[in-house]
Amino acid sequence: MSMTPDAEPKPRWKWYDDERVLGWGSVALVIIVWEVAARVTGVSSLYLPKPTQIVVSLIEMFRNGALIVDLGWTLYRIFAGFGLAIVIGTGLGIWIATSFRVRAIADMFIAMLYPLPKVTLIPLLVIWLGTGGPFMLTISFLGAIFPIVINTVLGVRQCDPGLVLAARDLGANAQQIVRRVLLPSAIPSIFAGIRLGLGVSIILVVAAEMVVGKLGLGARLYLSGQILETEQVFAVLIVLATLGIVVTKTQDFIDKRLGRWRLV
């Protein structure tokens, strides 16, 4: 192995060392191969539509407004429950982490409910709440709350006790210790929980829409499949994948802004 001198002034740009080229390039390559393969083999678009057909279908669905409405409903359902889960989850997490009694009680419930696949709750929730807004809110909330609570508890419990002592020494009361010390020191962990929670919320809402919904991306996906509109199925999948990218990148961005002190 030859030694590369450290002092080499700017290494020459090589496309195969560029993160973006590799990431986007490989996606583009897969699409091109797909398009070419579909054309060459002449496979029926019922099974595998060409990417160009899917794009046409996607644009058409956006133009007639149907997909926008579905996307709106799905986002609304996800974020209503998820937002509620952030507020209640962090609050509950801090309470569990700081009180021995609450922790003893909550531990049992978390141990019972956390490993339970939340989709199995859909039948029961439909019996109790019907298939409307309250049901969707609950399913999204249930998806997000557990990772958020568990990570908040972990983050708060891992806080350096020296920092709590220092804050008490500087005159902090119990409430100030929570707000000014425990919460900020747990932020990285809480964010990891929020990230996991949002993922589960998305899965659950789309799954619930597929089972019971008439509106929403999940419902659209299911109905398109039922009538063998394969292009539409792919179009909805693309919207969902894009939603995933946007959500992940937004979280990365917020994470970096709030965690500035960890990076300097």
Place this chain on the structure above:
Amino acid sequence: MAMAGAPAVAVDIESVGLVFGVRTDAPTVALQDVSCRFEPGKVTALIGPSGCGKSTLLQIARGFLNPTQGKLRFVEVASGTETTRPAMATVWQAFNLFPWLTVLENVAFGLDLAGVPRAERDARARKAIAAVDLGGFENKFPRQLSGGMRQRVGIARALVMEPDVLLLDEPFGALDAQTRLVLQEQLSALVETSGTTAILVTHSIEEAILLADKIIVMTARPGRVCDQIDVTLPRPRSYATTHEPEYRILFDRIYGMLRDEVMRAMIIESQGA
């Protein structure tokens, strides 16, 4: 940095004992019948073998730990009457800076909690930062600073509160020998000019002699007061002081006592007590 004219308050430790794990099978006696007085405007050093309970005694003085025997009293020296707890602030061995706050925000933290308006808070914090020679580092985060600089932030964060009693819990224990020397001199100068009451917990005989007016030597566990020694070396003291004959005599005397106690502590530890 007690206000001029404010009554001088001494911290009295009266027959204090502390037992950890009273309800367990193997309770640990950390402190036994400790009595001493921390005089106002004076620096008192607590020195002793590790595990002798000197940091524990500091936590009792701070009010973070309650003794299982005896009591803690605050006495107005002039009238001899008991009074309320004077304002205290601690400098920690592990610095305990808030890593998500900048130097300025760390130093202003206590003032912020106390509701001091932003402009005044920042002005006072900047002054304290300048006093420990960290001007220009206000917007850095703790992890961007060296150990010595971090502890100077810790000192500024305590001093900005203008405490009546400054508690120093092995403040330089985590620093390298050179940084330690420089900071000892700086702290010595700060303490001398401020006239604040200070309690210094340390392992270092040198540090105790350089900084303190009185040195309380503690025994190995259970911690008791072994001896109380007044340090009359003239101030300002610096590294040069360590060449004075009086310094050598004091050092040897304290070392003699500590050596016996450290040996005893080692025997206790090897017996697993």
